[in-house]
């Protein structure tokens with residue numbers, strides 16, 4: 001949530017480098033942007049409302065610059081509220097939430113601020129300490145101790161060389177190339193320059209100058225050494241290539257990503273299963289699409305290993321936190337590994353001695369780093385806000401984990417699960433061709449003018465109905481709702497009237513009966529299933545993948561959501577009001 005990016009080096013086009021990097025972070029927030037360049041000791045600020053991808057600005061030559069792409073939290077979408085903020089000698093960009101900003105703002109003097117943001121108050125506090133004679137590290141340390149909440153900040157101070165950055169709870173990493181140093185909230189910002197990374201941990205600070213990078217502990221001020229890590233992501237992978245949108249590219253990448261996810265070392269899977277075996281209670285925690293994946297995992301575990309797992313949306317977990325103890329396994333599913341609601345529960349759970357397993361796409365993310373076992377998705381960079389390839393990779397890993405659990409409990413064989421997933425991956429591979437997408441496009445054309453849509457599924461296809469609703473809502477803005485097929489007659493059926501499109505996931509006899517009930521009330525029934533039923537007005541075929549059916553069924557649903565967005569003239573990569581990585585609560 002909010003992209004931040006800085007560069008300091010020997011090149012003189014720092015402003016352009018920052019704009020280019022922010023464009024690659026735009027999925028983190030895209031309502032406004034701003035860049036600060038440092039030129040002959042002075043800070044020059046450019047801030048605009050609108051998407052950074054549309055920015056055309058030309059900057060004067062400079063070797064240092066930083067900027068921000070915003071997803072508004074405090075204050076509306078205005079130039080004043082966009083970052084960086086300038087207060088006194090301090091210019092600052094912030095990602096996170098400064099919970100107790102209001103009291104500091106009042107003390108300093110509300111009238112002295114230009115914006116409604118919490119972030120400008122951080123700049124004011126640092127400035128206050130600088131004016132009192134603190135050196136930059138002390139000023140940032142003192143300010144950090146006044147902040148309640150999460151932050152990643154990048155800043156410069158008039159009269160002091162270089163750029164400073166610090167974090168607590170929000171992601172920040174440093175990229176190192178031969179001629180420059182970069183600081184960003186996500187790797188894609190600097191991937192075209194370098195894939196050598198230092199990860200900043202909580203309560204750490206970094207100071208970058210031309211040829212000098214200094215890391216220190218934010219609480220003690222002591223300098224620290226950081227390991228250079230080479231990330232396996234490539235710049236090419238982070239580009240759209242021949243695809244019009246990242247969402248479509250990522251849907252098609254599922255040809256490979258599912259098989260990459262299942263080629264995990266079996267020992268790693270087994271060590272995660274052992275964590276489950278040693279614990280009394282298992283909680284799967286996730287948000288958004290990842291939460292619907294967790295809901296599918298509940299069916300996988302029940303069917304495959306006979307284990308009852310608890311699935312909780314991470315934001316709802318506080319109610320159940322008293323159940324967490326040293327015999328609890330917390331399984332976090334998070335593509336980004338930075339989602340604040342997930343991270344906070346894990347941090348508190350860890351203090352209580354709970355064991356943590358994470359299923360994440362970013363192996364050095366905050367979630368991964370506090371985990372006892374990390375199961376990487378290996379899906380490559382996912383940029384579209386709507387999660388697609390990460391979701392199917394997460395499902396594949398949950399499916400494997402359930403088989404590893406079954407093997408430990410003497411109820412199944414791990415390799416049988418892996419083999420079924422291999423077959424599923426091959427079947428999805430065959431499905432993903434332009435003709436299939438054209439057929440789904442033709443179906444989308446028939447329903448694109450409708451404002452409401454309902455989706456039903458049974459068993460593990462029920463959470464897929466919920467996920468289908470999220471996909472359709474978020475990219476096409478059609479009101480879509482998913483239901484358990486059998487629940488239809490207990491309320492939702494009252495909403496069915498003439499020509500309302502209803503997606504029916506699956507072709508088992510009970511679901512087909514429910515489809516008939518819909519049809520009898522005038523619904524337009526669209527079946528997404530291995531076989532065609534007479535009740536379907538339209539049919540989208542999915543291969544029969546047995547226990548992994550939910551994974552295969554999700555793929556056409558993703559394509560349908562994409563096609564609906566395109567037909568409605570919307571940009572599926574940047575849906576309104578959303579952001580990819582939600583680092584605020």
Ligand code: G6P
Pocket residue numbers: 287288289290291333334335336337338339342385386387578579580581582
């Ligand atoms: C946001 C994204 C979703 C994602 C959710 C959880 O809402 O738009 O696509 O599923 O966050 O993100 P995570 O990175 O934790 O999987």
